[in-house]
Each structure stands twice: as C-alpha cells, then as structure tokens.
Amino acid sequence: MSFISRGFKGRGRREGAAGRLPPGQYLEHGFPVLSAGPTPHTPLDRWDFTMVGQVDQVRRWTWDEFLALPAETITRDIHCVTKWSKLDSTWTGVSVDTLLDGVETSADYVLAFCDGGYTTNLPLEDVTGGKAWIAYAYEGQPLAPAHGGPARLLVPHLYFWKSAKWVRGLELLAADQPGFWESLGYHNRGDPWREQRYWGDE
Amino acid sequence: MGAVPSRLSWRVATVRAVQPETQRVLSLVLDVPGWDGHQPGQHIDVRLTAADGYQAQRSYSISSAPEDPAITITVERLDDGEVSPYLADVLRPGDGLELRGPIGGWFTWTTQDGGPLLLVAGGSGLAPLMAMLRHRAARRSTVPVRLLYSSRGFDDIIYRAELDRLVSHDPDLAVVHTLTRSQPPGWTGYARRIDGAMLAAVAWAPEARPLAMVCGPTPMVEAVADALVALGHDPGRIRTERFGPTGG
Numbered sequence: 001m002s003f004i005s006r007g008f009k010g011r012g013r014r015e016g017a018a019g020r021l022p023p024g025q026y027l028e029h030g031f032p033v034l035s036a037g038p039t040p041h042t043p044l045d046r047w048d049f050t051m052v053g054q055v056d057q058v059r060r061w062t063w064d065e066f067l068a069l070p071a072e073t074i075t076r077d078i079h080c081v082t083k084w085s086k087l088d089s090t091w092t093g094v095s096v097d098t099l100l101d102g103v104e105t106s107a108d109y110v111l112a113f114c115d116g117g118y119t120t121n122l123p124l125e126d127v128t129g130g131k132a133w134i135a136y137a138y139e140g141q142p143l144a145p146a147h148g149g150p151a152r153l154l155v156p157h158l159y160f161w162k163s164a165k166w167v168r169g170l171e172l173l174a175a176d177q178p179g180f181w182e183s184l185g186y187h188n189r190g191d192p193w194r195e196q197r198y199w200g201d202e
Numbered sequence: 203m204g205a206v207p208s209r210l211s212w213r214v215a216t217v218r219a220v221q222p223e224t225q226r227v228l229s230l231v232l233d234v235p236g237w238d239g240h241q242p243g244q245h246i247d248v249r250l251t252a253a254d255g256y257q258a259q260r261s262y263s264i265s266s267a268p269e270d271p272a273i274t275i276t277v278e279r280l281d282d283g284e285v286s287p288y289l290a291d292v293l294r295p296g297d298g299l300e301l302r303g304p305i306g307g308w309f310t311w312t313t314q315d316g317g318p319l320l321l322v323a324g325g326s327g328l329a330p331l332m333a334m335l336r337h338r339a340a341r342r343s344t345v346p347v348r349l350l351y352s353s354r355g356f357d358d359i360i361y362r363a364e365l366d367r368l369v370s371h372d373p374d375l376a377v378v379h380t381l382t383r384s385q386p387p388g389w390t391g392y393a394r395r396i397d398g399a400m401l402a403a404v405a406w407a408p409e410a411r412p413l414a415m416v417c418g419p420t421p422m423v424e425a426v427a428d429a430l431v432a433l434g435h436d437p438g439r440i441r442t443e444r445f446g447p448t449g450g
C-alpha cells in the first residue's frame with residue numbers, strides 16, 4: 001500500500017479513458033515535445049532510410065522511394081515516460097514489416113539510429129507483426145521537425161522514447177545493445193503497462 | 203545490496219521547509235531517508251496518492267547542490283494543474299511526500315565536465331541549472347559560466363537575491379536577465395524573448411566550444427537550441443530539457 005498524501009484528492013478519475021491509461025500516467029490533450037538536444041533539419045533530398053547490420057544485403061530508400069511504399073494509417077494511444085499519455089493519435093507511415101519484407105536475417109534485435117546521433121534498441125519482435133511503423137504524417141499533416149519529422153519510428157505499445165524521432169534506419173543485431181536513454185538509466189524494454197520506466201523496474 | 207543496479211524505489215520524504223521564491227513559485231526542502239546523492243541536473247518523480255488509491259505522478263528537477271544534505275525542488279504553481287497546486291498550497295513542514303530518484307543521466311553537469319558552460323533558462327527551467335550553479339559554488343570551481351535567464355517580470359525572477367550574491371564575488375560567473383512581459387522603471391537590461399542576437403552577445407563564440415544546457419518551456423527551448431545551431435555551435439554540445447506540459 002502506498003503512502004497516502006494528506007489532503008490529496010486528485011483531479012481526474014480517468015473518466016473517458018477507462019482502462020486506457022497505464023499506471024502513473026495522466027491524460028494529455030496537447031502534444032508535448034521532449035528530446036535531448038537541438039532539432040535536426042535534414043533536407044529531403046539528402047534523406048534516406050537504410051536497413052543495415054545482419055542483413056543479406058543493405059536496403060536503402062530515398063525519400064521519394066519511401067513515400068512510394070505501401071502506407072498505413074493507424075490510430076493508437078501513446079505513452080511518454082514523463083507521465084503524459086495521449087489517446088487516439090493518428091499516424092501515417094510504412095510498417096516495419098513492409099521494410100523487412102524479403103530481408104533475410106538471423107538478428108533478434110534492432111537498433112534504430114537517427115539524425116542527431118540518437119539511438120534506441122528493441123527486440124525484433126517488438127517491431128514486427130504489425131507493431132511498429134516509420135511514420136511521416138501525424139493527423140494527416142507532414143510530421144513537424146519538433147515531433148520527429150520528416151520521419152520517426154512509431155512503436156506505440158512501448159514508452160514513447162522508443163519511438164525515435166528523426167529516424168534514418170534500423171541496424172539488425174544478433175545481440176542487444178542499449179541505446180541512448182537505455183544507457184542513461186531508462187528501462188531496456190519500456191512497457192508502460194508494467195511501468196518499466198527506469199533500470200531495475202521489474 | 204550487490205553490484206546490481208539498485209532499483210529506484212519509492213520512499214517517503216519529509217518536508218522540512220516550504221520557501222516562497224516568487225508569487226507563483228516556491229521551493230520545498232525535503233529530508234529523504236537513505237538518499238544516495240545526485241548529479242546536478244537530475245530530477246525526481248513525485249507520487250501523490252488519494253485516500254481511494256488514485257495516484258498522480260510528476261517529475262521535478264532537483265535545484266539543490268549534491269553537497270547539500272537535504273534536497274530541494276522548486277515548483278511553479280499552475281492554477282489548473284493537478285499536482286503543482288497540491289505541492290504549493292497543501293504541503294506543510296512535517297508532511298510526507300512520496301518520491302523516487304535521482305533520474306536522468308544526460309542533462310547533468312559537474313565541475314569535472316569543465317566549461318565554458320552556457321546556461322539558458324526560462325522561468326522555472328532555472329531549477330536544474332541552479333543545482334549546477336550551487337554545486338559549482340560549493341566546490342569553489344572557477345569554470346567560466348554564463349547564465350542567460352528569461353523571466354516574465356522582475357518579481358518573477360527565481361533565486362534573484364542568491365544569483366546576485368553568487369555573482370558579486372565570482373569573476374568567472376556572469377548572469378544576464380531578460381524580462382519578457384514587464385520591466386521595472388529604469389530597467390536597462392534585455393526586454394524581449396531570447397533570440398539569436400541576444401545569444402550571440404551573451405554566449406561565447408562557437409570556437410570556444412561552450413557546453414550549453416538549455417531548460418524551460420518547449421517553445422523557448424526549441425528557439426534557443428535552433429538559434430545556437432544557426433550561430434555555428436556544435437549540436438553535440440547543446441543539451442536540452444523541456445518541462446512541458448504542452449508545446450509545439
């Protein structure tokens with residue numbers, strides 16, 4: 001049993017969000033921005049997306065090639081480790097399954113890498129099977145640079161730092177390798193429903 | 203107790219003191235049993251629990267130096283917020299407050315990281331940077347530091363007297379204020395939002411490779427980081443912390 005805070009009543013009882021807010025999260029109606037440094041601005045004619053590491057052959061798409069791939073529009077709840085959750089956000093992008101189609105790999109992990117040097121690590125099974133996308137539009141509009149545009153990884157079932165902004169590719173790896181925040185005290189997997197925020201959380 | 207990274211467990215701190223800073227901001231001095239220390243720039247998570255079990259969590263930067271035996275957080279009261287009005291209006295000395303930490307290993311600075319150090323803050327975003335200034339003073343460090351601090355008005359400047367005192371006997375520390383909404387009669391300092399021209403005047407040249415720590419509301423942090431990059435500063439030397447809650 002937790003310590004009861006004298007005189008605290010709390011504002012929301014999560015009406016309208018029943019069952020959709022993971023422990024410790026609150027409902028946010030705006031869209032906060034969080035990142036470790038300045039927002040990179042990569043011109044689209046210099047942008048590409050690559051699939052490297054343990055692959056039979058490196059895959060590379062230019063921006064135009066990427067937009068020509070089959071796209072999906074999905075609506076998901078997102079959960080940030082800084083405690084806000086946003087319900088029903090709508091994104092358009094390419095499923096990671098589509099990008100991995102035809103790729104031969106024995107890898108079990110991926111490391112997403114980004115402009116600005118940010119990385120985040122995930123088990124391959126967290127980005128396959130309809131669980132992850134490279135998103136380039138948010139609510140029908142091109143993704144703004146502050147929110148990760150031109151394109152960001154979207155892995156809505158994990159804390160949002162796993163949805164790396166300004167993503168430029170995936171490195172397929174045999175062994176897990178902690179990314180940026182995962183090396184700085186944040187949980188390696190980051191499942192919001194198990195409240196895996198920091199090192200040592202379950 | 204072994205070499206395993208210790209779990210950040212929840213513990214109940216005791217409020218030792220409540221100190222008003224400005225009309226909308228106050229500091230809470232907390233005694234935390236078994237606290238292992240922190241690095242300047244790190245934060246804690248606070249958890250409030252209602253009698254029916256409902257809980258709310260928020261993050262607050264530690265504004266005190268690691269050299270200080272108690273930890274201090276500095277909270278801006280948002281009128282329609284859930285947690286900050288509780289911390290500001292309800293908590294009294296002797297009350298318990300559940301928290302865990304310290305958290306965050308990126309937005310930190312200790313004297314060993316050297317300089318020159320450029321600190322840029324807006325409003326309560328000064329809190330984690332104040333921990334750095336207090337740590338530097340406690341260590342009698344001579345690492346050159348410049349703080350550019352944006353407040354709405356003169357009376358909204360947090361830690362004003364302490365900043366004045368720190369500057370008065372430290373030739374390696376400079377503090378520059380800008381007041382964005384109202385200025386007292388006779389104010390000769392900056393009176394606008396932080397922009398590239400102001401940063402060019404206050405910050406070192408990019409060749410000096412200052413380490414920049416920028417903290418405040420999201421639009422301010424975005425604008426400052428973009429302006430520093432445009433001035434030629436290495437993006438890898440610019441670290442940001444955004445307090446939210448809403449933005450861009």
Ligand SMILES: Cc1cc2nc3c(=O)[nH]c(=O)nc-3n(C[C@H](O)[C@H](O)[C@H](O)COP(=O)(O)OP(=O)(O)OC[C@H]3O[C@@H](n4cnc5c(N)ncnc54)[C@H](O)[C@@H]3O)c2cc1C
Nearest residue numbers: 082260261262263276277278282283284285286329445447
């Ligand atoms: C790493 C980190 C460090 C931080 N350090 C500090 C610090 O040192 N000092 C500090 O003061 N803050 C700090 N913050 C911010 C802090 O965590 C809280 O976000 C802040 O105190 C507001 O919390 P609150 O519960 O009072 O407001 P909330 O209830 O979260 O509301 C915030 C705002 O959102 C609006 N809002 C919320 N819910 C709704 C809704 N349902 N409908 C419409 N509008 C809504 C409210 O109008 C309010 O103005 C930090 C944040 C982070 C991430």
